[in-house]
Amino acid sequence: MTESPATPAFVQRIPDGEDRLRDVCDTCGFINYVNPKIVGGSVVTFGDRILFCKRAIEPRKGFWTLPAGFMEERETAEEGAMREAMEEACAKIEIEGLLACYSVPRISQVQLMYRARLVDPAIAPGPESTDVALLTWDEIPWSELAFPSVKWALEHFAAWKQGASAPFANPPGSIYR
Amino acid sequence: MTESPATPAFVQRIPDGEDRLRDVCDTCGFINYVNPKIVGGSVVTFGDRILFCKRAIEPRKGFWTLPAGFMEERETAEEGAMREAMEEACAKIEIEGLLACYSVPRISQVQLMYRARLVDPAIAPGPESTDVALLTWDEIPWSELAFPSVKWALEHFAAWKQGASAPFANPPGSIYR
Numbered sequence: 001m002t003e004s005p006a007t008p009a010f011v012q013r014i015p016d017g018e019d020r021l022r023d024v025c026d027t028c029g030f031i032n033y034v035n036p037k038i039v040g041g042s043v044v045t046f047g048d049r050i051l052f053c054k055r056a057i058e059p060r061k062g063f064w065t066l067p068a069g070f071m072e073e074r075e076t077a078e079e080g081a082m083r084e085a086m087e088e089a090c091a092k093i094e095i096e097g098l099l100a101c102y103s104v105p106r107i108s109q110v111q112l113m114y115r116a117r118l119v120d121p122a123i124a125p126g127p128e129s130t131d132v133a134l135l136t137w138d139e140i141p142w143s144e145l146a147f148p149s150v151k152w153a154l155e156h157f158a159a160w161k162q163g164a165s166a167p168f169a170n171p172p173g174s175i176y177r
Numbered sequence: 178m179t180e181s182p183a184t185p186a187f188v189q190r191i192p193d194g195e196d197r198l199r200d201v202c203d204t205c206g207f208i209n210y211v212n213p214k215i216v217g218g219s220v221v222t223f224g225d226r227i228l229f230c231k232r233a234i235e236p237r238k239g240f241w242t243l244p245a246g247f248m249e250e251r252e253t254a255e256e257g258a259m260r261e262a263m264e265e266a267c268a269k270i271e272i273e274g275l276l277a278c279y280s281v282p283r284i285s286q287v288q289l290m291y292r293a294r295l296v297d298p299a300i301a302p303g304p305e306s307t308d309v310a311l312l313t314w315d316e317i318p319w320s321e322l323a324f325p326s327v328k329w330a331l332e333h334f335a336a337w338k339q340g341a342s343a344p345f346a347n348p349p350g351s352i353y354r
Contacts, residue, residue, distance in 0.1 A: 072212065073285040075280075098278055
């Protein structure tokens, strides 16, 4: 995913009443606001198993992840998480609640991770996955997880099962700038 | 706030491996992904009072709202909520936890509403407010609230104080498309 570049018509300027540089069109005054993007995903369970996807694409191709991806226009956060599970693992899921909200300011990303239930165990790799698996806790390939937030979500899910209150935020010391 | 328009160099096309139209540059292949925007805000308490701001700007100029606004690049969701409280009410706050995550698909918006504590009762209107107030529950001007999600957040905050579990999502029937 790439950010929209400033086109030649734009100049960097602090608009009236604001406090930071924006891309502003010198001709029409249009301000091109750029804001953080939302990733919606889920810890999907089927009994005592959790759904994992092996990434077919960069970044972190070949590593295991939870179904998650960029939220699209005109959907709810829950619908985004459901769509990603379908796209990446052909998995029909039901959202149970918001587990965590993580921020990754270095890449201007907010990750909304839900708890979800797999409705039908018939799963299969979608175009962005080479493999999918329903793993017990002891089978999780900790050294082959794609992103730090995958580990956070799994550990927070375990904490939630032990009675800790959701939603969780970034673990201490994990705000990457 | 306005969305970035497609410049004349862009055409609408479904990129390879995707399932929906994007603005794609016919010259360089750049894909201009547009995604939902995040609003970060908070229910800020000082004892049994809640912080409200009277809007100086459209939309809903003259109506009362909770401090909230569009999250900026390279900040965490919590930092966004703290910045908005400072900008709109000159209020220094401490984030206590995520109260709710609402989606408004009609305008492709996700609202992250935190519970927060006012650190110093010296508040004042910022440039986007004509007035600020610390109100008890009985003083809330329900008919003069700016947005439906302000009411949702207040009611969810009351439910949370009664022992209900956060985070809350959209109330039933309130997903506007």
